[in-house]
Amino acid sequence: MSYLKLATENFKNIKNQAERAMEQLNLDQLHFSPSEESNSIAIIAKHMSGNLKSRFSDFLTSDGEKPDRNRDGEFEGTFAALEDLLTHWNSGWTVLFQTLAQLTEKDLEQTVLIRNEPHTAIEAIQRQIVHQASHAGQIVYLAKMIKNEEWNTLSIPKGQSQQFNKKMMEISKKEGT
Numbered sequence: 001m002s003y004l005k006l007a008t009e010n011f012k013n014i015k016n017q018a019e020r021a022m023e024q025l026n027l028d029q030l031h032f033s034p035s036e037e038s039n040s041i042a043i044i045a046k047h048m049s050g051n052l053k054s055r056f057s058d059f060l061t062s063d064g065e066k067p068d069r070n071r072d073g074e075f076e077g078t079f080a081a082l083e084d085l086l087t088h089w090n091s092g093w094t095v096l097f098q099t100l101a102q103l104t105e106k107d108l109e110q111t112v113l114i115r116n117e118p119h120t121a122i123e124a125i126q127r128q129i130v131h132q133a134s135h136a137g138q139i140v141y142l143a144k145m146i147k148n149e150e151w152n153t154l155s156i157p158k159g160q161s162q163q164f165n166k167k168m169m170e171i172s173k174k175e176g177t
Contacts, residue, residue, distance in 0.1 A: 008097065018136040021041075027081065029143075048089070
């Protein structure tokens with residue numbers, strides 16, 4: 001598998017995990033902040049989208065920190081409707097996926113700038129995978145905290161690892177692998 005395909009799959013998985021957590025919440029819950037210094041899920045999503053737009057617009061030809069980006073504004077305000085939040089969220093991911101789809105493996109060797117600091121394109125993409133994954137983890141953690149006992153797990157439920165492993169072994173035997 002090529003690096004670009006792998007990176008795209010990683011980003012899709014990160015996006016999917018955050019969305020599966022957000023889907024369990026209503027708009028008020030998405031705006032919940034555990035403290036004055038903490039960010040709500042809506043704010044984290046807003047920042048993630050803004051960061052993607054800045055980093056991946058004109059990826060190979062302009063600095064990843066765009067002069068018109070209002071990074072501080074990403075940490076302020078609320079969304080009046082869930083649709084507004086999701087539209088904003090998806091706008092950043094659209095920029096990312098369109099950019100990745102246009103890149104070639106040779107492009108990964110090019111130098112790109114982020115805050116005037118040189119990176120190979122592959123380093124910049126990897127940096128963004130780490131950034132998005134860390135924020136997706138924050139979203140999942142907050143959503144799980146908000147939902148508490150009503151949380152629908154995104155992976156193997158606590159205490160069911162042995163059952164899962166047994167089931168997977170049975171599937172492997174049936175498939176002959």
